[in-house]
Amino acid sequence: MSTLENSANLSVLQEKVNATIKEVSKVVVGQEYMVNRLLIGLFTNGHVLLEGVPGLAKTLTINTLAKVIHLDFHRIQFTPDLLPSDLIGTMIYNQKNGNFEVKKGPVFANLILADEVNRAPAKVQSALLEAMQEKQVTIGETTFQLDRPFLVLATQNPVEQEGTYPLPEAQVDRFMLKVYIDYPKKADELEVMRRMSNQNFDDNVQQLLTKEEVYQVRDAINNVSISASLEEYIIDIIFATRDPKAYGLDKLSEYIQFGASPRASINLHRAAKALAFFHGRDYVLPEDIKEIAYDVLNHRILLNYEAEADDITTKDVINSILNKISVQK
Incomplete structure (x- = not known):
């Protein structure tokens, strides 16, 4: 074709x-x-x-x-x-x-x-x-x-x-x-x-x-391209939830009990490609990864009692990671 x-x-x-x-x-x-x-x-x-x-x-x-x-x-x-x-x-x-x-x-x-x-x-x-x-x-x-x-x-x-x-x-x-x-x-x-x-409201919809x-559609999303640098970007985001100090996020290490599992990187990769498809593209941009990161990560990062005491949420943690980490050229 x-x-x-x-x-x-x-x-x-x-x-x-x-x-x-x-x-x-x-x-x-x-x-x-x-x-x-x-x-x-x-x-x-x-x-x-x-x-x-x-x-x-x-x-x-x-x-x-x-x-x-x-x-x-x-x-x-x-x-x-x-x-x-x-x-x-x-x-x-x-x-x-x-x-x-x-x-x-x-x-x-x-x-x-x-x-x-x-x-x-x-x-x-x-x-x-x-x-x-x-x-x-x-x-x-x-x-x-x-x-x-x-x-x-x-x-x-x-x-x-x-x-x-x-x-x-x-x-x-x-x-x-x-x-x-x-x-x-x-x-x-x-x-x-x-x-x-x-x-008289009609709730019928068309198939x-x-x-x-x-x-x-699944096949089309599978064929959406993602560069090696963006794949590394995804890995850096996930690893930053596990070892924040390695990425200059020392304060976060006080709040995170468990970071995201390998399923997070797999799902973030797949979801970013789907989002790019929804935006009418056949390639992934960093914005796609950032946009979907919250929904992929917010249930995979387990915070400790100190985070609760300081009113720190998983959204705060994800924000800090996305603001700190950038795509390596």
Whole structure:
């Protein structure tokens, strides 16, 4: 395929992605940032964790996105009494033939909305962890491969709320992005109020992307180029979270208990390429890395009690690292 044809195909796919975002905005107002991050997760095969207080359209956004892309979608409400079998399925005895049969759970879908994921007990989290990491689940003695693409889009309430529990670090690290959802702007909330007050409001959306086109976008993002110097830049950012003193960030070493894992460098690399694609380019710029770094790193840097005492947040740490480290020519 010629360069001209490649460029034309890239433009067509980018237009479809932009149209998808616009179609979701017909139902969801003022959450373009959230939709952008969810699509980055989908197109780079990475799970996404959304955190925000109830009522910020997290569930509505994911539900609407599933309709626009026309993927199999299941919503699972996580509660303290949820069992692993409620998630992955179980063996059921068939009285007619005297055999046990497998009844698959709601995790068998392309898009899984794990709603209020931090309200479930540890055994359920372990079952979800296997599905997220291995793309498979075990029921009885049989292992089943999950449908592809498979993506967990989880929402959680702030851990300060009653009845919530911090997710295990091993599970949190499996999420490619953690996105904080804030209250809408005044104009957006005014539009939301008017829409939801209208009993004739039409929340139907068109299907714009097929499963095959999702894979085409994935291939296009894989082909986005990133220079060796920018790859070194990513590595420097990640290593600065582990050994701040080596990068002249002595003060940060007092606050960081654990730095980002190798998954952070992998996901930052993939997410930066996706963001460049969304911006209409087939190459990555340093700005792409900086823009997506917060969502990739904010759940992977564990701060100590001294940071809490000095009112230092992970965002402050990431800001300091991005301001200090530059691309080596």
